[in-house]
Amino acid sequence: MIPEDSRFESDPDVVLEETLEESGLPKGWTVGTPDPSDRFDVARLTQLLRGHEREGRGWAASGVDDVMVEVSEHGLRMRENVVVRDGHGEIRAWGSVHDRAAGRMLFVHIVERGIPDKVSDACSDVLFEWAVGQAKAVGAARGLDVQQIDTGAFADDERQHRWLSGAGFERVRTWWQMTRPVTPDEADLTGDPDHWEKDGVTFRLVRRQGSGMPDEDDLRELHEVLEGAFVDHFNHYEETFEEFVHRLREDPGHRWDHWWLAELTDGPGPQPVGCLVGTVSESAQGPDGSYVAYLGVLEAARGRGVAKGLLRTIIADAAARGRDRVGLEVDADSPTGAAGLYTSMGWKTKYVTESWHRDVPVDPV
Template identity: 55%
Template sequence: MNLGSDPAPVPAPDYPEVAATALPPGWVAVTPQAVDAGDLLALLHRHELVAHGSASTTRATVDGDLSAAGLQTRRHQLLRDESARARAWATIYDRAAGRVLVSVVVDPDLEPRTADLVADALFTWAAYASADLGFDRGLAVTQMDSGAFADDARQQRWLANAGFTHTRTWWQMSRPVTPADAAPEGRSEPHPGVVVRRVRLADDGLPAQVDLITVHDVLEEAFTDHFNHHVETFDEFTSRLREDPGHRWDHWWIAELVDDSSPAPRPAGVLVGAVSPGAGDAPDGSYVAYLGVLQSARGRGVARSLLTAVVVDAAERGRDRVGLEVDADSPTGAVDLYTSEGFRTAYITQSWHRDLPVGS
């Protein structure tokens, strides 16, 4: 089934492709394959340089999106122009029940009217494909979750035209790391009653199942009061994080409370980290994908202790930075904590949402 420019989603047994009639003459829409990764990376870098000032997406990330594992949860449309050059790319990602991540990237080198036409076609496709995913999950409504750099007025205009609303602002923060951070005198003072340890590994080198369950359960409970939290099953959580090319099991930490009120350590917080590749010959960094603290344990230095663990680990590995994302309107005081620990905002992004009726 093909579709033109009608934005109204309808349930269908299979999601459609972008119709040739919705595209400039000579353009084609295809489902990208692994062989297209180089073209897609170049497209992403052109977009990032104009919208943000630097290109950060890695080849490993694109390869992961197009891998067999990545294609289990993602659907793609690649648009090539009359010369077969990759000009636009849309992806929808089945992130969790009721939430679909949407990415639409359009070549900044296109003249404005052509770019608007292409963006409209891809956002229309994304709505149909998102509705189809929601239909498969048995939902009446699903959330389309997309985003833009704060300085990218073009992307923001397209999102608004496609029915999205700006819902949140995020600070992308980074803290420099030096060898001195690994020295005892360079670390924050340990907090009484808080012990941080890595996720334990079993004899086969894989993480102990009980610790992975602990990480998942703590994050689900800790994020209940956070913006746009959607429940994610244990299998969805672990499978998704293992797809990340920066994933490393030895970058997962659990913070436990140890005091006289309980004879055994009690999980209080967790941090899931990853490797953040450096550009060119630059050193790698570490990235905090998740840091969650149970409400009952907040105010006891758990988050600060976990941050110290990842900073020390990064310094010991010879990395030059630790990065993270934080909700600019977080009710937990996270922004103040990160600022006090030396993190500074590198750039700003936005979340844009659309609640999409799926039908039945």
């Protein structure tokens, strides 16, 4: 279930306690929370996020909507934020934590580029100490002995690597961020991408009710397929149905008409065995793209062409919408051979990211 109140501690002073006095921040610099209703705060966080992306991989893609996912009142049911301000009140560093699932807390760590090393190191230390305090808070609220902090870095961001290593994080996984061009003629790749069949497998959109909302039974089927498909995958933590739907609806690219189910139909009745959750990748410079947020196939149905069929579906859908690409992320060390499937279907790696983890012991309540 989604909690009515956050499991995090909202006051940075409580989390950091005496750390601020020994932080090494310049005189007059302060630690607090951002104001999502202040357009200057939101603009500044967007600027910091885009600068972080530009330095780490060569270009920026995020915008205001991505920032609001982290800091809005709606987002704060499962998140908390902290910022470091200079003597003039300008935000120089930003941390965000997300209560992703029982045992797994995501952490965003961004420090402005270009400020002196001594100052940026001090900002980084404050963000890490705050994240550890929040890990203890959310872990205690969930009744855990250990809380994982899961954060990421671009593969070429040496400054971030140095900070993460120094703060006790371990690099645990590499991810290929892949993209595939889409051409207009691929709109006919599957027939109607909303509903088509091949070799005893039906691929269809999640049903919609008269109100336009998706059928809850379909959503629950999709959630169960994903949980079953990923149960043995790297760093999988089970999410409740409510957590799953809440989180995916927060994505700025969320669209209900980008969720597909695959069902075996050569038995006594339809059997859900695969699913794909897609999103929109908006672009200010050209056509939008589609993105594969989740692709899951139950082990018992592998070898039936389900994954390939779902990928063909989102390609055809993207082409029909006038989009020029489909992106996705794949575990570079995946034992399922997913990377080989993607490569064979035209995907190429655009850039590389990494997962870094730290396990934090939780103090008894």
